[in-house]
Amino acid sequence: MKKYRWQILAVLLVTFGVMLLASGCGGGGSADTVKVGVILPLTGDQAMFGTMEKNSFEMAYEELKAAGKTKVGDKEIQLLFEDDQGKQDVAKSATEKLVNQNKVAMLSGGYSSACSNVIAGSAQNMNMPFLVVTGSSDDITKSGWQYVFRGTAAPASKYTVSFWNMVDEGVVKLNNVALIVENTDFGKSSADGFRDDCAKRGINIVFDQSYEHGAIDFKPMLANMKSTNPDMIFAVSYVMDAAMIVKQMKELDFSTELFVGGGAGYTMPEFKDNSGDASEYIASTTLWVPNVAVPGAGEYFENYKNKYGKEPDYHGAQAYATMYVIADALSRANDFTSTEIQKALKETDVMTVMGPIKFEDWEGYTNQNKPNTYVVQWQKGELEVIWPEDVKSTDYVYPVPKWNER
């Protein structure tokens, strides 16, 4: 054992040295491609979403290629994926590598808010156009960064636009609401927006807590909430926490007139699978649903399901739509310098599976698409659009029947 130790170590070090050299030299690119760097979490605990987005990017790319749209000018678009492991310093490394080593023309990706923040900051510093896919922190497009664009994702505090429209139309009447959010950037930003909207309309928040994701037992919090008798619960949760919360509400026989999730977990197929019939009548705000009346949305959903054997949710659609935006912008750019691409992105006006995408400056946001939001509700195991009125796929159920009356 001891005898071989040093030989093995030497072999290891040599291998390592060779690999380092190899990765350092991988920089030079061929002249006939225009590279797009995509940074997503492919390992770590966000990998499920990162993988879904990577698949969607590739699917969109193949479709575009088949249609001859990946050829822009005399160059071919090439996607370079980098793993950020869900860690922000790795995201920074990936950004540095793509920009300085691979000489990409523009960046995309960004799943978590933290990583998107870091990529956006670095990209702005290096004057590199960056198109955010999912990162929803308000700050990303509120810092006045000219090179940072967000099309397919709404700022966290704007996910609820349609829902508030529903309230203002008098469909939903609220006096006392309870607010529970996960302790993340997205959760906290959503909560801030929700509180402001409540204050504007004179709605009382009778219960307001945050929790850390991954809890097994939400019952103490829910029992406590039950004693405050809210009309409605607004919750922002990660997928499986969402399922745990509604399951345990059912176990506690705790009914409210309405339960609205703030995107994220409540629209996922995993949510329905894990919570079973407790998911019935749970509503959620969302940016996209497969049966929304936007051309291509249903096809994307079916194609993805056939190809990867799994239902995508709005995260996948964001990535899919983003690829189309990129192809569109690059085809309009005069050349592939960052200023020209930035200009082309700024002039974007394209229809995608996420609806029309346009980068505008409004309410303090820069290069932010005005989001289309929907309110959806689980009915008979299907996710149905219930609001806005003109695109609904079925009628809303409100107030929701109590657990024991179903």
Place this chain on the structure above:
Amino acid sequence: MTKRNLLMTIAFILVAVLIPVFIKAPYQMHILILVIIWAIIGTSWNLLGGYAGQVSFGHAAFFGVGAYAAGLLTFHYGISPWWGMLLGPVAAAVVSLPIGVICFRLRGPYFALAMLALGEIFRIVFLNIEAVTNGAKGILIMPEITSKMIYYYIALGALGLTLAVTYLIVNSKIGYYLVSIREDQDAATSLGIPTTLYKNLALIPSAFFTGLAGAFYTNYVAFIDPNIVFNLTNVSVMVILVVMLGGVATTWGPTVGAGIYILLGEVFRTTLGSANVLIFGVLVCVIILFVPNGIVGELSMLKQLVSRRKASVSGGI
């Protein structure tokens, strides 16, 4: 310091100072800066964990406090986060005082786990006191400096300071006391060494320089949130990994370990796709099985073997 060691050190300093002259690519500079940040944390941890034998699972607490000291200056008062490079280490050192009082009543695994718990308490508290820390939304700063070279030299200076102070402490009377505490605390006490005092004398500089690394991190990465800087797995445990890979209780061990950790991680990440962490894990197992005292630790052991001296562990009795 022997003459040869002195020459080696000077050569190392020269190389480190001259690197930016030869490597201009920002990506490689970025990797080097990350290496230096981890080298600083590792060297600080090594003072407490390696020399004094007090294995801490909570260094993220000091790192996070340092990082937040810099971040909060900008966030609340609009003061440049560079002043955090002064405030951060001091804040971390101040925080370390009560921690020392609490944790040094415990030994071995109990100490390690108490530190783990304290690190987690810091994380959760920083997440929840939103009025002060902005909670999970984190703190985003817009860095004024874009040149990697400036960051590199600042980081290098911080590392030099850390290494120098650690070296002085270790080679003073305190250092010998610390090693004696590690090897046999009861014997040390019976010889009249005030063990708790000396452990604190190791903890305070250790916290100080970890805080310095934290403050620099805020300046460099420009975004922090409690789940990142107080992270148990990605900070507290990884610093132990860095030190143990490089060599426990050696001057250069943590720096070498940081180099291996960052470079390997980066090479694997960019070449192996989604299996990168798996391969990294396998490699950690292999390295620790074959070189249990870390690369630098085993080097001196080998030297001793070659010169046919008694094979004892470097820095030991």
Place this chain on the structure above:
Amino acid sequence: MELFGQTVICGILLGGMYSLIAIGMTLIMGVMKIINLAHGALVMVGMYVTYLCFTYLGIDPYIGMFIAMPVLFFIGCLIQKYMINRLVEVESILPENQVLLTVGIMLVLTEGIRVFFKSDYRSVITTYSSNTVFVGDMSINVAMLIGFFFAMLFTSLLHLFLTKTDLGKSIRATSQDRDAAVYMGVNSSKITMITFGIGSALAAAGGSLLLPLFYLFPDIGHLFTAKAFIITILGGMGSTMGAAIGGMILGIAESLGATYISMGYKDVVGLVIFILVLLFLPGGFRSLVKR
């Protein structure tokens, strides 16, 4: 009052689940004095075995548990024999380099599972998963009750095993004084191997019992590792009964914290109790019983 009752019931049941995971760890820590950061990952692997049995063979998780336990026993033995024991024999400055090895093992297990199962969330839905019984107005989850029952059963069985059998006595002897045990003719490397195996099997049992009410993905192990440490120290290293009590105390403390302070601070309550116990009751709750 109803709220208080509900909180305490939740806490006790949750604590029962925690304690089963912690018993595996307390056994390993007691005998080998190492901090095993791979423990949560072992729980996760056990859960995947049970999950596979359920999905592909249709075996109920409570029966699948008895498949997962031997599988994990075997994995645990291999890890101990070919990795950790090998490191114990080498002279090193800090014995804590074993910790690093367990970090490596944790990474390999987590990412290895990810290669096979992707990062998808999975869950086992059984007919009884969300059945509840009501005592007054307080609801009790049936699956949690069964889990609690099994946890107590395993704790008692392990206690009997450690106190009544020769093998159990050798394990306790090694835990109290390894050198002395070796002089008495105990084959310490075999004992540590079996201990690690039993510890892993118990981790698998804990994971399997959670499966009907929880969910599963490769990184889930992190959730359990820190909890298991806390309980191990609360109960006193190496004490099975201590771990059972420690688990329940942690469960109740977290539930009370969640109800009366805030869900966000529930973990702080557990951690503060942990530090207080470390300071004022260094032997854990075991030392109270002995006095």
